[in-house]
Amino acid sequence: MQSQNFMIVDDPLCLDRIRNILIRLEDTIIFSLIERAQFAHNPRIYQRGAFQEIRSLGFEGSWMEWFLREIESFHAKARRYSSPDETPFSRDLPEPVLPPLPFPNILYPNNINANPSILSFYTRYFVPRLTRRATLALARKKRANGIMGDEEFEDDGNYGSAATIDVEILQYISKRVHYGKFVSESKFQADPAAFIPHILNPNRTALEALITKPEVERKLLQRLHRKACTYAQDLTTEVEILTSSSPIDSPSTSSLLSTGPPLPHLSKDRKLDVDGVVELYEEYIIPLTKEVEVDYLLRRLDGLSKDEIDTLAARKKAH
Numbered sequence: 001m002q003s004q005n006f007m008i009v010d011d012p013l014c015l016d017r018i019r020n021i022l023i024r025l026e027d028t029i030i031f032s033l034i035e036r037a038q039f040a041h042n043p044r045i046y047q048r049g050a051f052q053e054i055r056s057l058g059f060e061g062s063w064m065e066w067f068l069r070e071i072e073s074f075h076a077k078a079r080r081y082s083s084p085d086e087t088p089f090s091r092d093l094p095e096p097v098l099p100p101l102p103f104p105n106i107l108y109p110n111n112i113n114a115n116p117s118i119l120s121f122y123t124r125y126f127v128p129r130l131t132r133r134a135t136l137a138l139a140r141k142k143r144a145n146g147i148m149g150d151e152e153f154e155d156d157g158n159y160g161s162a163a164t165i166d167v168e169i170l171q172y173i174s175k176r177v178h179y180g181k182f183v184s185e186s187k188f189q190a191d192p193a194a195f196i197p198h199i200l201n202p203n204r205t206a207l208e209a210l211i212t213k214p215e216v217e218r219k220l221l222q223r224l225h226r227k228a229c230t231y232a233q234d235l236t237t238e239v240e241i242l243t244s245s246s247p248i249d250s251p252s253t254s255s256l257l258s259t260g261p262p263l264p265h266l267s268k269d270r271k272l273d274v275d276g277v278v279e280l281y282e283e284y285i286i287p288l289t290k291e292v293e294v295d296y297l298l299r300r301l302d303g304l305s306k307d308e309i310d311t312l313a314a315r316k317k318a319h
């Protein structure tokens with residue numbers, strides 16, 4: 001869980017620092033998706049009311065929502081959600097057992113929470129795609145044992161492992177999307193005059209154009225594809241006897257083989273739907289992050305007097 005240490009960081013709104021947090025979250029999210037992709041879809045754990053065992057505890061949601069609630073409840077007691085970069089999915093969480101840390105006031109007060117969308121998108125659209133390989137492998141195994149039809153595709157019984165990883169992924173995607181608030185505050189403070197007219201006369205299109213950086217997005221998607229391809233490779237340590245037809249046949253490699261440690265053999269089999277990871281960012285995470293950025297900006301002047309707004313508007317654009 002990549003975070004800024006808001007207690008010691010000198011400039012929490014440094015845009016390069018924020019972007020580096022987002023880049024490190026790419027790795028965290030990809031590795032967590034790889035873990036989830038090892039299990040079948042297990043659709044039952046997303047069906048509300050499907051487990052009598054938790055209904056009898058008075059919880060009406062799904063198995064996975066129960067995990068989410070229980071984990072967030074514990075984290076709330078540990079004051080996780082007093083941190084400005086944490087946004088819970090659950091409502092009415094318990095109070096922290098410790099007093100809140102004296103975090104600096106970095107963000108403008110807001111109640112922006114995109115988590116209902118993240119939860120719905122992840123469970124309804126993304127999990128079935130992410131787990132497609134494991135689900136089909138399970139179905140093949142069940143057919144080999146004479147199980148046909150719906151039962152082929154039901155589940156592999158790893159309800160606890162799947163839900164635990166689901167909660168981690170949801171929290172990482174939530175952190176990533178809500179970092180849009182820090183990005184927006186950073187951009188606003190760098191040039192308030194650019195944003196103020198489109199906040200006073202609300203204009204989502206103009207605000208989105210101001211916060212959108214196409215080159216940053218393009219490089220992100222290229223980097224993400226490279227990472228997903230690399231991390232998803234099933235690297236094995238067996239070193240096959242390299243022949244002249246070897247795909248890594250090069251003098252430098254051959255010399256390394258003769259003296260260095262065994263080279264990993266890059267198998268063709270990948271543990272992750274690489275295109276699915278890129279689509280997750282391009283079609284969902286990035287657009288939702290920008291929606292959060294615009295939502296934050298639209299509230300940025302709430303409660304300020306005309307004089308305060310005029311003072312902001314007069315502030316010279318930061319270099």
Ligand SMILES: C=C(O[C@@H]1C=C(C(=O)O)C=C[C@H]1O)C(=O)O
Nearest residue numbers: 019183211212213216217286289
């Ligand atoms: C996060 C930023 O704002 C926007 C959103 C981005 C994203 O979600 O990856 C990337 C660039 C911008 O279009 C940024 O400028 O770094």
